[in-house]
Amino acid sequence: MASQEQKNVSSRTEEEHVDELPVPTPAPDSAAAQAATSGVDDLLDEIDGVLEVNAEEFVRGFVQKGGQ
Amino acid sequence: MSAIRVMGAETEYGIHAPGTQEFNATWLSTQVVHAYSRETNHRASAGGETRWDYTDEDPLADARGWSMPRAVADPSQLTDSEPVLTAAQIALEGGEVRESSAPLMMNMVLGNGARLYVDHAHPEYSSPEVTNPLDAVRWDAAGDLVALAAVRRIAATPGVPAINLYKNNTDNKSVSYGSHENYLMPRSVPFKDIVAGLTPFFVTRAIMCGAGRVGLGQDGSGSGFQITQRADFFEAEVGLETTIRRPIINTRDEPHATAEKYRRLHVIIGDANLCQVSNFLKFGTTALVLDMIEHGTAPELEFADSVESLRAVSHDWELKENHLLADGSFVSALDVQWLYLNAAKAHCASNGSSHQETGDGHTAMVLAKWAEILTALGTDPMSLAGQLEWVAKLNLLQQYRTRDNMSWDDPRLGLIDLQWSDIRPEKGLYYKLLQHGRIQRLVSDDSITAAMTQPPADTRAYFRGRCIQAFGRNVVGASWDSVIFEVPQLRRLQRISTKEPLRGTEQLTRELFDGNPELADFLSALAL
Numbered sequence: 001m002a003s004q005e006q007k008n009v010s011s012r013t014e015e016e017h018v019d020e021l022p023v024p025t026p027a028p029d030s031a032a033a034q035a036a037t038s039g040v041d042d043l044l045d046e047i048d049g050v051l052e053v054n055a056e057e058f059v060r061g062f063v064q065k066g067g068q
Numbered sequence: 069m070s071a072i073r074v075m076g077a078e079t080e081y082g083i084h085a086p087g088t089q090e091f092n093a094t095w096l097s098t099q100v101v102h103a104y105s106r107e108t109n110h111r112a113s114a115g116g117e118t119r120w121d122y123t124d125e126d127p128l129a130d131a132r133g134w135s136m137p138r139a140v141a142d143p144s145q146l147t148d149s150e151p152v153l154t155a156a157q158i159a160l161e162g163g164e165v166r167e168s169s170a171p172l173m174m175n176m177v178l179g180n181g182a183r184l185y186v187d188h189a190h191p192e193y194s195s196p197e198v199t200n201p202l203d204a205v206r207w208d209a210a211g212d213l214v215a216l217a218a219v220r221r222i223a224a225t226p227g228v229p230a231i232n233l234y235k236n237n238t239d240n241k242s243v244s245y246g247s248h249e250n251y252l253m254p255r256s257v258p259f260k261d262i263v264a265g266l267t268p269f270f271v272t273r274a275i276m277c278g279a280g281r282v283g284l285g286q287d288g289s290g291s292g293f294q295i296t297q298r299a300d301f302f303e304a305e306v307g308l309e310t311t312i313r314r315p316i317i318n319t320r321d322e323p324h325a326t327a328e329k330y331r332r333l334h335v336i337i338g339d340a341n342l343c344q345v346s347n348f349l350k351f352g353t354t355a356l357v358l359d360m361i362e363h364g365t366a367p368e369l370e371f372a373d374s375v376e377s378l379r380a381v382s383h384d385w386e387l388k389e390n391h392l393l394a395d396g397s398f399v400s401a402l403d404v405q406w407l408y409l410n411a412a413k414a415h416c417a418s419n420g421s422s423h424q425e426t427g428d429g430h431t432a433m434v435l436a437k438w439a440e441i442l443t444a445l446g447t448d449p450m451s452l453a454g455q456l457e458w459v460a461k462l463n464l465l466q467q468y469r470t471r472d473n474m475s476w477d478d479p480r481l482g483l484i485d486l487q488w489s490d491i492r493p494e495k496g497l498y499y500k501l502l503q504h505g506r507i508q509r510l511v512s513d514d515s516i517t518a519a520m521t522q523p524p525a526d527t528r529a530y531f532r533g534r535c536i537q538a539f540g541r542n543v544v545g546a547s548w549d550s551v552i553f554e555v556p557q558l559r560r561l562q563r564i565s566t567k568e569p570l571r572g573t574e575q576l577t578r579e580l581f582d583g584n585p586e587l588a589d590f591l592s593a594l595a596l
Binding site for chain 1: 187188479497
């Protein structure tokens with residue numbers, strides 16, 4: 001049975017490789033670098049919009065009980 | 069074999085009702101389980117929860133060959149009895165319960181073979197057993213969708229406070245909660261070999277699978293960034309405890325399988341991961357190291373002080389430091405990982421598992437990714453911001469620091485660290501980066517969604533999951549190695565034992581389910 005299991009997962013792996021997305025690689029030239037910088041600014045602006053208001057109070061309020 | 073192994077993930081979520089301290093954390097956690105039960109209608113028809121079958125739980129059994137006496141154990145170690153949550157107990161802990169009519173649901177077994185329950189004061193999702201690291205990533209991520217569905221349900225329920233769940237491991241106020249891995253091993257491997265072979269690997273693997281943290285020390289009061297959430301909470305090299313005096317190697321010996329043949333290695337050192345590459349490497353490389361330990365090919369080295377080095381590695385996000393070995397020499401964390409990778413390459417080449425055509429596929433993928441990541445860590449770690457969780461988080465924090473000229477103790481950086489792990493895609497910062505194409509996926513979103521409801525095909529989780537799907541209202545109890553049915557015509561409960569993790573697969577049991585839609589027929593067919 002073990003070898004059968006291996007065959008099954010093996011075919012699934014090949015399928016997964018298709019799913020794999022390339023990591024965006026920053027282009028070296030300066031125009032692209034500038035575009036990347038403004039991309040970062042846009043991203044931070046968007047994150048600013050979803051961050052909880054009053055960071056200090058929110059972080060202080062996050063109190064957990066023990067776990068493993 | 070090699071990267072192929074029975075394994076599974078456990079995630080305890082941080083739980084928070086913003087703006088109120090009024091509610092007891094355990095009660096809030098029961099609401100998560102309750103909400104998911106209503107979402108799925110599992111057990112709703114029978115009016116109760118699926119109870120956990122504690123018959124084979126033995127949390128005080130120590131892998132070194134003895135059992136801790138019950139009387140000296142910390143109460144949090146007694147996980148083999150049903151936790152009973154009463155209004156009186158909540159009151160004792162200083163909490164209030166507004167909805168006295170809401171049931172206190174502590175446990176569910178899901179149609180995908182997972183367990184969703186209240187562990188201590190956190191909701192926990194324990195993934196079904198899988199056989200490879202990609203499936204471990206997939207069914208762990210499915211748990212985040214389960215948690216999300218519960219959060220959504222609660223948000224739409226009048227009378228229950230809104231609840232946020234965080235896939236992280238500390239509140240930065242001296243409390244840590246776990247994300248555990250489990251690996252099936254042959255019992256014949258001496259435990260001292262596991263300790264010797266794994267400890268140096270665990271001390272250093274965080275450079276690939278740490279989730280990143282703002283704050284140093286257990287209470288996070290030290291200013292700065294570190295690679296892991298968990299390292300500062302470990303105080304021993306080897307031990308049984310998971311809630312106090314946490315050890316690098318945990319000796320809990322509950323095999324949840326045929327005890328003469330197997331042990332379940334319970335790993336408590338890891339961070340919870342949202343980034344799939346980090347999670348994949350966590351399971352994949354650990355499985356390879358276990359295979360080497362079983363075959364005597366693991367590298368031999370020993371840190372002078374493993375606990376101290378674990379912490380030092382986590383605090384050294386610039387990857388500049390060297391750490392003292394027992395023989396007096398110094399190595400970097402990266403050196404140690406290369407040592408393990410090169411040994412794994414040789415090991416897998418000699419047993420054929422990494423062969424491009426005839427290998428299992430998974431092993432070659434783990435080795436290739438491991439090499440790619442170590443190479444990049446040695447040249448330009450920040451180039452891994454699309455792959456490793458701690459680097460992705462650090463990169464975002466540094467962008468904020470640059471834009472707003474913030475020092476490390478700025479509370480907004482603490483918020484970014486916390487909100488990184490909010491499981492809601494519209495709030496969680498990991499998900500924001502994912503939506504912008506800045507984080508690499510290894511498994512498709514569709515396959516994660518499917519894994520919310522479907523069990524893996526190739527372990528006993530398939531049997532458990534299909535039992536819940538087909539006969540959920542008659543399943544009165546279940547555990548990793550049992551399913552208990554209540555049959556209307558029979559007075560006695562029917563307990564089906566599932567002690568072999570690689571049986572109960574789709575291949576072995578699908579026809580039984582498809583051919584017997586009635587429970588009585590199904591049970592008769594099992595008896596044949």
